[in-house]
Amino acid sequence: MMKLSDVSAILLKMDNIEILTHHYPDGDTLGSAYALCLGLQSLGKSARVILAGKPADKFNYLLNGVKQQDFKADNIVSVDVAANSMLGENEDKYIGRINLCIDHHISNSVTADERYVDGEAAAAAEIIFALLKEMKVNFTKEIADCLYTGISTDTGCFMYTNTTPETHKIAAELMEIGCDFEQINKAMFETKSRAKLRLERMVYDTLEFFCNGKCAVIYTTLEMQSKLGLGDDETEGLASIPRQIEGVLIGITMREKQGGTFKISVRTNGETDACEFCKRFGGGGHRAASGCAVDGSLDEVRSRLVAAAEEVLK
């Protein structure tokens, strides 16, 4: 495997760099991409982030300090993208052209000239933190905000099993640099619109148990969304609900998307492997938190998921 110093050397030789995020962009892919972009720009390079889908408004602060630069791209870097399909709308345009893939999903299968995958990192942002240090980037408050966002969101604010002592040490450093951890955590974890609140109440009514209570499923539909006037991104953050229930080993959240497909979030407890589960449906992720997309009607998709849960729990 490449060392971080190799990754640093590759990046230092690059210029006119496009940085790719995964689709349905979350705090880690966005925080990592904008931190890397800020770092590269601070070294005098041209760089920009290429989004796959519009991020939620709550992430707008990640753009603070990012210069809008016009250039013809010479190099392509992906961050926190685990598989080609995760590039979403950018897949066709970019696959085959990625020079460097930086990721923390051990299942990573992105087509790229060089891949740096550190499965020990709780967030891709941890890798970017170490990388920017290696590249001798001066850490600004803006970079610290981006990296803290990635780390905090991917660890459920240091709650999930992927958190390590290193995660906390990095958080301490980012706080000392002056990151707005209060505002970030408030925005990421502690702010609900009234519509979101109503959605949660509605989602509670969809809760069903399977496999003797070991599997719990909730869902949102486009109809529920439009009834409440909610955007796509506002149906996020529900995934932790089913796993929290006592006795549940597999918590499944189904979110209906346009075009007859459901975005599925799987959260597991104990030894049950969410990544294995999602691989059956062409997805992937981490042991305790993974995702996939499944086409079909609500009942069809749920039946397939519950059948898979029954097998996995056997």
Next chain:
Amino acid sequence: MMKLSDVSAILLKMDNIEILTHHYPDGDTLGSAYALCLGLQSLGKSARVILAGKPADKFNYLLNGVKQQDFKADNIVSVDVAANSMLGENEDKYIGRINLCIDHHISNSVTADERYVDGEAAAAAEIIFALLKEMKVNFTKEIADCLYTGISTDTGCFMYTNTTPETHKIAAELMEIGCDFEQINKAMFETKSRAKLRLERMVYDTLEFFCNGKCAVIYTTLEMQSKLGLGDDETEGLASIPRQIEGVLIGITMREKQGGTFKISVRTNGETDACEFCKRFGGGGHRAASGCAVDGSLDEVRSRLVAAAEEVLK
């Protein structure tokens, strides 16, 4: 103010020590008390924790490794107790006899021979961590579990504004010692009984807004509790619900207790001071999270609270 080395010296001279917690015991008062107890026992001293009220079953692991010792108490130490009234059922027996008060509430007003109050500490457990180091206690996994519990619960898992870089550094050390942070966080934040889930749904239906949406109030009643077969401790952890709602500056949670009284939890956003608010009702705590108890019927108590909110928000 006393230095930590003074506190250490006082404790090292003590023996046959009773350690007092506050009533409605939470993760910080319990984690601090049992960590101190384990530390003192490891130095060959006799020590025991005196609880004020029965803790929730989820805290049972904090007793791991604690020796049950029979002795006549010579010294009394309180931890995380902010005011005499917070001793609850132990107030009459112990006030006037406390030799050392260790706390992190700047509003501390406990009657004690010596008081060590560090308002910068996110949790009393941070003080105990530093104190046990000062006392050259050998940190076991059991002590680490207790201290992590105190820190994690009092900071909302590193989310709240009281978290500091030091908090993260201590967490990193406790993880390196081998604390079961996954199990602890799972038990503290990510486990809901089905009855608790039903309670949350019921509580959502009690939600009302006041002061142009800047104040939100939810409540539980004894009737709701008994309908769902929930113990007193299972009505905890609701306090974050009203503050999370967009636009809310004061989130109030009212929990009916036996004897015509309500336990009130107040959580605030921005500049609004929860401690100031609760002091009006004889309570106290921190700027963003405080508590008090108010006697009366549901409607009476709510009216008084909303009237106070109106004044504070003026």
